[in-house]
Amino acid sequence: MTRMLCDDTRWVCENHPDQPWTGNHACQCGGAGAPCPKCNKPGDGDIPQLPRGFRNMFEKRNRERR
Numbered sequence: 001m002t003r004m005l006c007d008d009t010r011w012v013c014e015n016h017p018d019q020p021w022t023g024n025h026a027c028q029c030g031g032a033g034a035p036c037p038k039c040n041k042p043g044d045g046d047i048p049q050l051p052r053g054f055r056n057m058f059e060k061r062n063r064e065r066r
């Protein structure tokens with residue numbers, strides 16, 4: 001099998017980094033998503049590229065930390 005970790009969605013499951021977080025083969029464990037270490041590496045201080053509609057989730061998290 002040569003499938004990419006994230007199944008080309010750029011996101012993997014946080015609990016199972018070898019499973020895609022979204023898409024047809026998404027991990028069903030209900031865990032949080034994490035950016036794919038192979039194709040979605042953010043630079044220092046950058047937010048990783050998000051799938052549509054997930055930006056709010058990150059903004060909310062940042063607010064809760066303050």
Ligand SMILES: [Zn+2]
Nearest residue numbers: 013016027029
């Ligand atoms: Zn999982």
Ligand SMILES: [Zn+2]
Nearest residue numbers: 006036038039
């Ligand atoms: Zn990837």
